[in-house]
Amino acid sequence: MLPQSRHRHLVSLIGLCDENSEMIIVYEFMEKGTLKNHLYDLDDDDSKKLSWRQRLEICVGATTGLHYLHTGSARAVIHRDVKSANILLDESFMAKVADFGLSKTGPDLDQTHVSTAVKGSFGYLDPEYLTRQQLTEKSDVYSFGVVMLEVLYGRPVIDPSLPREEEILDPFLEGKVKNEEMKKCLGQNGSERPTMGDLLWNLEFLLQVQAKDEKAAMVDDDLEASVAGSNALVPEDLMVVVANIPLKDLKAGTSMGNVSYGVMSAC
Template sequence: MIIVYEFMEKGTLKSHLYDFDDDDDRKRLSWRQRLEVCVGAARGLHYLHTGSARAVIHRDVKSANIMLDESFMAKVADFGLSKTGPDLDQTHVSTAVKGSFGYLDPEYLTRQQLTEKSDVYSFGVVMLEVICGRAVIDPSLPREEVNLIEWAMKLVKRGKVEEILDHFLEGKVKSEEVKKYCELTEKCLGQNGSERPTMGNLLWNLEFLLQVQAKDEKAAMVDDDDLEASVVGSTVQFSVNGVGDIARVSMSKVFAQMVVREETR
């Protein structure tokens, strides 16, 4: 007996967040790529929760189980611990606790009551990994920073979201978007399942954040084009200011600027 998996060329999400050499920037994901991965994974989990008469609860959502293909499209993997959700007349499934340390829903951990919101909590932990670029548990850090959830959520509640941002993303994402993302993450990490959004609601909000980021990038490209146009315009103005100005510039320089101006057209 063998199990055949689809080959995912880019490996795991984990390997692009922190599980690599510090100087290897080639594997680091941009903010937009990280949002796209979150949207793709959330879409997969939403399908599990709503695609059949009874939900399928993954029960082991983590960055190591989110795979990326050659185009960085995310797919949720490893259904070895998956469990069929509760019947329509039930609110949860009573079952032994299984999953990965650091990602376990505290409500499921203490009451042994599994729901779709258990996946939402685990996905909230993944969202923290995505924005912080570090592992859930890192013993190499100072004691107060070892546990990602405790450290990050403490800073988020104090309004210091910029202090948890992955250094690679500094200056590359607007603070308003970081705050919105952190607010959404905080809701996913609610102690009680009733406090957390559904995976469908989470997906909608992530798609909205992705649209905002796409608009920001488009606006930045327009600004760059305007800047380039203003530079070209100043060159044209310099070239025709008057005979006195041209007389102070060698003919080779004047000709070079004329060529550049023609090429930009």
């Protein structure tokens, strides 16, 4: 399936060798490794830390690749294992989606889903797919929503060192959490979620505004940066995208206030 899917935001297959019952697959080298490696457990290595601008660009790149999988051929290709470890970064931090081992062709035009055994990574699995074995493009959307939350808060999906009720919730956000926001960004039903194309449009818009405001106000790229009087977007604005709140309903420069997300097990 991968050789037929050539795109600048999909990891390229360089070569394939199948001899003497041994198969070797060669992919392009991605110098900066996985997105996951740049989000947490950095050991104070500043060279791995991503600015807010870089995080937005990575989300746009990964969404572009996934959107191509969903729409680039007569039948959609569903990745089925979207996670931060499967988003790779080249020498310029351009994101490319990788690992198509679990990918599956999407439903026919007269079907709404593909019935198939559940496969993927725990913590990223679409609950609708997990409980009904009904796979759709919206299953990838759910998984990517989890990735965007990782990007926002720099925390793993599941942290065994924390109590179950805090597995995905940063303790710093205690008292600011609104489970309603989490339910919007990761809807239980696929019909509640945006398409990958919708996500891409919104992310590109945010990136354009971010670039414009950085140039005008010399805004620091750090996730916690804020400049009095500027209209620069802050990390919470990504939650607008994940929650699928229409951008037209927001005024330029407005923050969503105390925006955060709920416990994964509550979804």
